[in-house]
Amino acid sequence: xxxxxxxxxxxxxxxxxxxxxxxxxxxxxxxxxxxxxxxxxxxxxxxxxxxxxxxxxxxxxxxxxxxxxxxxxxxxxxxxxxxxxxxxxxxxxxxxxxxxxxxxxxxxxxxxxxxxxxxxxxxxxxxxxxxxxxxxxxxxxxxxxxxxxxxxxxxxxxxxxxxxxxxxxxxxxxxxxxxxxxxxxxxxxxxxxxxxxxxxxxxxxxxxxxxxxxxxxxxxxxxxxxxxxxxxxxxxxxxxxxxxxxxxxxxxxxxxxxxxxxxxxxxxxxxxxxxxxxxxxxxxxxxxxxxxxxxxxxxxxxxxxxxxxxxxxxxxxxxxxxxxxxxxxxxx
Numbered sequence: 001x002x003x004x005x006x007x008x009x010x011x012x013x014x015x016x017x018x019x020x021x022x023x024x025x026x027x028x029x030x031x032x033x034x035x036x037x038x039x040x041x042x043x044x045x046x047x048x049x050x051x052x053x054x055x056x057x058x059x060x061x062x063x064x065x066x067x068x069x070x071x072x073x074x075x076x077x078x079x080x081x082x083x084x085x086x087x088x089x090x091x092x093x094x095x096x097x098x099x100x101x102x103x104x105x106x107x108x109x110x111x112x113x114x115x116x117x118x119x120x121x122x123x124x125x126x127x128x129x130x131x132x133x134x135x136x137x138x139x140x141x142x143x144x145x146x147x148x149x150x151x152x153x154x155x156x157x158x159x160x161x162x163x164x165x166x167x168x169x170x171x172x173x174x175x176x177x178x179x180x181x182x183x184x185x186x187x188x189x190x191x192x193x194x195x196x197x198x199x200x201x202x203x204x205x206x207x208x209x210x211x212x213x214x215x216x217x218x219x220x221x222x223x224x225x226x227x228x229x230x231x232x233x234x235x236x237x238x239x240x241x242x243x244x245x246x247x248x249x250x251x252x253x254x255x256x257x258x259x260x261x262x263x264x265x266x267x268x269x270x271x272x273x274x275x276x277x278x279x280x281x282x283x284x285x286x287x288x289x290x291x292x293x294x295x296x297x298x299x300x301x302x303x304x305x306x307x308x309x310x311x312x313x314x315x316x317x318x319x320x321x322x323x324x325x326x327x328x329x330x331x332x
Contacts, residue, residue: 164290
C-alpha cells in the first residue's frame with residue numbers, strides 16, 4: 001500500500017478587532033467602492049497590543065489538534081510558515097512548541113511568503129510518506145498589520161492578521177496526491193521588506209526610511225499571480241493524473257478576486273467550485289489557505305472522496321499547489 005499524508009484536523013484564529021474599508025477611508029485617500037471593485041476586500045482582522053504570531057498560531061493549533069483527536073505530546077514535527085515571526089530567532093515554531101506542550105516534536109520555521117502554508121504541507125508530507133514521522137502540525141500565522149505602512153494607500157488596504165493550522169497523519173487511502181512548488185527570484189523586489197536583515201540592519205536610517213514595512217510593485221505581482229495560479233493548479237493535477245473536471249473544490253490564496261477569477265477560468269471551474277472568503281479577512285499571507293480550507297469544511301462543502309486543490313503565490317516570488325483526495329478520519 002502507498003503511504004501518504006492526510007489532513008485530520010484544522011483550526012483557525014483571527015483577532016477580534018475588525019478594520020473595515022470605511023475605517024480606512026478615514027486613514028488614507030481611498031474608498032470602500034475602490035477597494036471592493038479592485039481587490040474584493042470589505043474588512044480585515046487586526047491584532048491589538050502585543051499579540052504575536054505564535055499566540056495566534058497556538059490558538060489555531062489547539063483547535064486543529066482537537067479536531068484530529070491527537071494530543072500535542074504525540075506530534076513529531078511542527079512547521080510554522082510565517083513572514084512575521086515573533087523574533088528573528090529562535091524560530092516561532094520553537095515558541096509555539098513550548099506553549100503547546102509538544103515536547104517530542106522537531107520544530108522549524110518556513111518562509112515562502114503567502115505560499116508558505118502549502119510549502120509547509122509539502123515538507124511535512126515528505127516526512128510522513130518516508131515513514132520518518134507519523135504526526136505533523138503545519139501552522140500559517142501572520143501579524144501583517146505590524147509590518148504594514150498605514151499611510152501607504154496602495155498596500156494598507158490589502159492585508160489582515162490571522163492564523164490557520166492543519167494536523168497531518170499517515171494514510172493508505174487518498175490523502176495528498178501531488179505537489180507543485182516553484183519560485184522566480186528575479187521578482188524578489190516586487191514584494192519585499194527591505195529592513196531588519198543582514199542587508200539593511202535595523203538602525204535610525206532604516207526606521208526613518210520606513211524600510212520595516214512591506215514594499216510592493218502591485219502591477220508586477222498581479223501579472224505574476226494571474227499567470228502562475230492557474231498554471232500551478234494545472235501542473236499539480238497533471239502530476240496526479242487528474243483533469244480540471246475532476247476537481248470538486250479549488251481553494252486559492254485569498255489576495256485579489258480578479259486573480260482568483262483568472263485561476264478559475266484557466267481551469268474552467270464554475271463559481272460554486274471555487275472557495276472565496278477574501279472579503280472578510282483580506283490577504284493574511286500564509287494563514288490564507290488554511291483559514292479558507294477550514295471554512296469550506298465548516299460549510300460542508302468538502303466530503304470524503306472529494307478532490308481538493310490548494311494553490312498560492314507569494315513573495316520570492318514563489319508558487320505552490322497541492323491536490324488531495326479528502327479523507328478526514330481515514331488514517332493508518
